Amino acid sequence: MRISQVGEFGLIQILKGILSSPVIGDDTAPVHLNDKTLLLTTDSMLEDRHFKRFYPPQAVGWKAISVNVSDVVASGGNPLWVLISLALPDLEVSYVESLYEGIKTACDFYNCHVVGGNLTKSDRIMIDVFMIGKAERFVSRSGAKPGDKLYVSGTLGDSKAGLELLLMERRQYEEFELKLIERHTRPTARIDYTRHISKYANACIDISDGLSSDVWHISRMSNVKININSKDIPISQELRLFCNKHGKDPLDYALSGGEDYQLLFTHPEDRYNPFLDMRSIGSVEEGYGVYLDGRELSPSGFDHFKLA
Amino acid sequence: MRISQVGEFGLIQILKGILSSPVIGDDTAPVHLNDKTLLLTTDSMLEDRHFKRFYPPQAVGWKAISVNVSDVVASGGNPLWVLISLALPDLEVSYVESLYEGIKTACDFYNCHVVGGNLTKSDRIMIDVFMIGKAERFVSRSGAKPGDKLYVSGTLGDSKAGLELLLMERRQYEEFELKLIERHTRPTARIDYTRHISKYANACIDISDGLSSDVWHISRMSNVKININSKDIPISQELRLFCNKHGKDPLDYALSGGEDYQLLFTHPEDRYNPFLDMRSIGSVEEGYGVYLDGRELSPSGFDHFKLA
Structure with missing residues (x-):
């Protein structure tokens, strides 16, 4: 059976079973450290799937951060730290600089910080953003109440x-x-x-x-x-x-x-x-x-x- | 100027400048939350660059976790939580199951937990692992002392x-x-x-x-x-x-x-x-x-x- 036959959500169910993890399936994963709730999330932007090479790279960088912040906000939190895993073809350096300027502008706007990352060579641009946020209270998808x-x-x-x-x-x-x-x-x-x-x-x-x-x-x-x-x-x-x-x-x-x-x-x-x-x-x-x-x-x- | 002319480490220097971040460039990024030091790291495995399709997928999953744990250990920490961003072609579901069995086996061995992730469709398999660890004391690359x-x-x-x-x-x-x-x-x-x-x-x-x-x-x-x-x-x-x-x-x-x-x-x-x-x-x-x-x-x- 191929992935296309079970679909994205079917595959997620199968993988959840293997990991026997109850928390997977929300906008972010809440983890607890002493009395703090941290929110972990990841979302990626892949060339030709989420954006084209002709898009302004500043906008691509901005969006890569924004889509992750959106998940953190939906869980009731604010973003803190960001790691960026970049897979890149042999581009002009100026393209990557513009991409990072977009990332930096977004991080300044949302008040979070890129603290690290990773670079790999690949055929297409892929920007994998990992974000850690903090919440006073984790808001899930599962708490809607009759009467709301x-x-x-x-x-x-x-x-x-x-x-x-x-x-x-x-x-x-x-x-x-x-x-x-x-x-x-x-x-x-x-x-x-x-x-x-x-x-x-x-x-x-x-x-x-x-x-x-x-x-x-x-x-x-x-x-x-x-x-x-x-x-x-x-x-x-x-x-x-x-x-x-x-x-x-x-x-x-x-x-x-x-x-x-x-x-x-x-x-x-x-x-x-x-x-x-x-x-x-x-x-x-x-x-x-x-x-x-x-x-x-x-x-x-x-x-x-x-x-x- | 193209990336191949400045190289991986040259590009990292340029991007560090844009982010004006002092911490980038160690095995993990240490961040502080109250009195705790968390270690953040990410490393990826890309098909045809880090592994071939014919490799046992359990081994690929094991290695994707291990290379990240290695960074956490080098910083003096233990791994706690993992997010996995998968980019996948339309594979057999059994391949992805085996990959995740390798991931699960590794996480059990190193005593950490996959708490979430992301799925994207792509031409080649890419496994981006994001790991959070905890350290009593952050050990960097920069502390070697004459006499050691x-x-x-x-x-x-x-x-x-x-x-x-x-x-x-x-x-x-x-x-x-x-x-x-x-x-x-x-x-x-x-x-x-x-x-x-x-x-x-x-x-x-x-x-x-x-x-x-x-x-x-x-x-x-x-x-x-x-x-x-x-x-x-x-x-x-x-x-x-x-x-x-x-x-x-x-x-x-x-x-x-x-x-x-x-x-x-x-x-x-x-x-x-x-x-x-x-x-x-x-x-x-x-x-x-x-x-x-x-x-x-x-x-x-x-x-x-x-x-x-």
Whole structure:
């Protein structure tokens, strides 16, 4: 049997069995050292899979850090230390310098530090980032409670539209198009939510594979039923313009577009914070499954292996 | 200017400058959390660069963990937690299971735990291991003192001979040849030395690139002169047999053969421990450079980029 037959999530289940490890399967792995909770996570960016050589290397470096910070924030923490494992072809040194400038800018922004790493030669660029964060309280995917509301930060679907625009490789883009491209190439992890998530969220995940896929992780791991109202899903003005122009449905982008790196979380309604760009898009009940406007939602997000 | 022109170590210097990080350049990065010292390290195994697809996957998994433990031990610590970032083609699931069985066996042996990881699809197998260890005292490459003796654990050069034998892809191997192959494919990190290194070593490095290259790191970073006596360098019986058979000089293998994962360390002579397989191969003086039998030793180890 090949990996493509069991898929990414099937393979993870098999490997969990071999390791007999209960903790694997959250945004970060919490470990305890005396009275501290450290959050460990890793995420990689592979050339031709997550980015192209023609992307600005500063943006690639920024994103490599941001996607890891996003996992730390979703677990209720702040990033502390970073190791970078780079696999590189024989590139121009200036490319690697720009990549590292992006990494450094991101680390300064998120207030964490690259403390080490490793270099290997390879055919394609691969940036493996390992990050250690610290949390006052670890927030998992499995704590959603019946009665909670479901919230999302920011707007959804922008990154997918930005990717499609980028791959057109046009000479000229309109201003709203450049904003969408920027949301794909330079996403900002929602570190402004760490305090809110850490204090109030019962469950949280960052939206990396797409809302329709990631909401299932909360539903399954929390053993709850989740209802989503499509009219409440936040769509940006830029995505609306894009969809009008290309005859697309913004809801499709919001549901299945990955790499938005927004946060999806649940807590009681009275914890709503009007100073954050959070929006209630649904509710948590006893039961099983995810429903959109009353109909079961199929998890249509991205499986690296199954779609390959 | 391309990476091949500045080399691996040149590139590391450039990247250190961008990050303005003083700690990069040791076996592990020490970070402090309250009164604890954590050691962070990462090392990767890339198909066709560090191993071939025909190698037993259990051995590949074992080695991926061992090379990281070796760095932690060289810093005077014990491993605690592991994250694994896997980049995989669409392989047989059984291959990945065997790889993880090797990882699990190694983690059980070294008493550490895989707590998480990441999966990405790629053309070649890449195993990026991220390890966190703990040390009572961080031992760096930079603490060697004039008056110290230079010690090495185990025997040197076996791994390179094992690699050459393996690449012959013969049907039959003699028993001593199988032992050399085993030292290449399943090296054991010297975790039995953690206590000794942590208590007594002034400087330590694990021999991954080769003695002649790695000893220079201690010399440069400690600002000392190091003298090595070639007749004291420990050579295994198996390597002698191999060299006799193939008309090679075992000293060449011991000096420039990498991946032995033995420890090279310095401390005063009265800290010698006869219960360990340690051997004094030289001495530390005031001055600069590394000398073998009185002649300057050129750092002939492995540079991933310059040799490419």
